[in-house]
Amino acid sequence: MKIYDLLILGAGPAGITAAVYSARKKMDALVISEDIGGQTAWSGDIENYTGYQFITGPELTSKFQEHMKAFGIKVNTFEKATDIKKQDDGLIKTKTDKGEYLSKTLIVATGKRSRPLGVEGENEFKNKGVTYCATCDGPLFKNKVVAIVGGGNSGLEATLQMMKICPKVYLIDVAESLKADAVMVEKAKSASNVEIWSNSKVKKVSGDKFVKHIEVQRQGKTHKLDVEGVFVEIGLEPNSEFAGILDKNEAGEIKVDCHNRTNVEAIFAAGDVTDVPEKQIIIACGEGSKACLSASKYLATH
Amino acid sequence: MEIKVYSTPTCPYCKMAKDYLHSKDAPFEDIDVSSDNQAAEEMVKISGQMGVPVVVVDGQVVVGFDKTRIETLLNS
Numbered sequence: 001m002k003i004y005d006l007l008i009l010g011a012g013p014a015g016i017t018a019a020v021y022s023a024r025k026k027m028d029a030l031v032i033s034e035d036i037g038g039q040t041a042w043s044g045d046i047e048n049y050t051g052y053q054f055i056t057g058p059e060l061t062s063k064f065q066e067h068m069k070a071f072g073i074k075v076n077t078f079e080k081a082t083d084i085k086k087q088d089d090g091l092i093k094t095k096t097d098k099g100e101y102l103s104k105t106l107i108v109a110t111g112k113r114s115r116p117l118g119v120e121g122e123n124e125f126k127n128k129g130v131t132y133c134a135t136c137d138g139p140l141f142k143n144k145v146v147a148i149v150g151g152g153n154s155g156l157e158a159t160l161q162m163m164k165i166c167p168k169v170y171l172i173d174v175a176e177s178l179k180a181d182a183v184m185v186e187k188a189k190s191a192s193n194v195e196i197w198s199n200s201k202v203k204k205v206s207g208d209k210f211v212k213h214i215e216v217q218r219q220g221k222t223h224k225l226d227v228e229g230v231f232v233e234i235g236l237e238p239n240s241e242f243a244g245i246l247d248k249n250e251a252g253e254i255k256v257d258c259h260n261r262t263n264v265e266a267i268f269a270a271g272d273v274t275d276v277p278e279k280q281i282i283i284a285c286g287e288g289s290k291a292c293l294s295a296s297k298y299l300a301t302h
Numbered sequence: 303m304e305i306k307v308y309s310t311p312t313c314p315y316c317k318m319a320k321d322y323l324h325s326k327d328a329p330f331e332d333i334d335v336s337s338d339n340q341a342a343e344e345m346v347k348i349s350g351q352m353g354v355p356v357v358v359v360d361g362q363v364v365v366g367f368d369k370t371r372i373e374t375l376l377n378s
Contacts, residue, residue: 041314058314078369127353127365136313139336140345140352209350229352 003102004030006295007094009081010109010239012038013281014271016064017288018107018295023071025296030103031068031075032096037061038111039236039272040281044135044157049281060281081110081242086264090302104302105295108243108254108262108269109288112236112279117149121205122232129211130230134158138231141166146229147214149202151178155233156188162231163191170225172197172216205230238273249275260291266302268294303376305330308345308356312336316355319367323357328376330357 006022008015011033022029035041043057068075083095084106092106114132116122122130131137142165148158151173163169171188176198178185188194197218204215211230216223238252247255247263253275260268270291271284305323307330309316323330335342335354349356349365357364359375
């Protein structure tokens with residue numbers, strides 16, 4: 001089996017930046033990823049990535065992709081890592097849903113995914129009214145009554161998007177008050193078709209072929225709301241399950257030191273899948289470059 | 303071969319599906335369901351669901367960007 005200098009799992013900002021640095025260091029590297037761009041591809045407007053005063057998520061993703069292409073980096077997409085192991089000879093064996101790979105070093109940059117509600121009916125009605133991407137599927141709910149679940153920035157972004165095309169939008173949040181940026185909260189509050197339900201929890205999604213109702217619990221009482229769409233925006237969870245040998249924090253994030261080292265020698269991690277404080281595109285890029293430089297130093301000394 | 307792609311302009315998997323078809327030199331009709339209500343209804347009807355993209359190859363409906371399935375349909 002071929003032995004790579006470096007295997008990179010994930011092609012979001014962290015993985016792609018690590019790949020660009022690996023090409024400049026002339027490392028024999030391979031990127032394995034389910035998609036390109038990670039969460040950046042799903043982002044709306046980005047105004048805090050230095051060098052671009054304004055760029056959309058898909059545009060920035062294209063730029064990342066072009067950058068990687070210019071260096072001729074090998075990328076296997078639509079492939080998912082399922083297990084990693086450290087062998088007795090020091091090499092790392094990565095299993096995926098398509099095959100097995102050996103490498104001298106590894107960077108885990110698999111990022112985060114939307115957190116599900118975990119209630120009855122959610123899976124059954126996925127894509128049949130339940131959606132995790134307002135930017136993608138939002139337009140299909142034009143003229144329908146919908147519920148947005150989650151009072152953070154992504155929940156409010158979805159609310160502001162949907163209130164323009166829906167007769168009524170329920171914004172359902174478990175907390176006492178919405179924790180999104182004040183500018184967005186004000187806009188939602190002043191809209192006549194937005195009804196905010198604080199201290200409220202979705203208990204069930206139901207319908208026939210498509211979503212028809214949700215059950216919401218507020219102050220011990222259960223209410224049945226007629227909605228045709230449920231937008232789940234309650235945060236993220238790390239894609240770290242396959243990395244059983246790595247130490248993680250309570251949130252499931254891989255623990256790294258300031259050199260992006262994990263608890264296993266020759267395995268590094270970067271970006272949103274780690275316990276790095278603050279999850280930002282620009283931070284993930286920086287972390288990806290650090291991880292690659294650490295891997296390069298490791299190769300030079302071992 | 304007749305190919306249709308039901309999509310929204312902001313959905314990354316729609317873009318990936320279209321890029322893939324371009325790379326295979328497979329011409330397709332690009333249907334933007336965010337601006338065409340009737341097309342949106344049609345998409346929900348034929349696919350039985352509300353997620354984009356939906357790719358139709360000679361009447362065969364593929365939900366989401368299922369590269370393997372699209373590839374099989376293109377080669378058949």
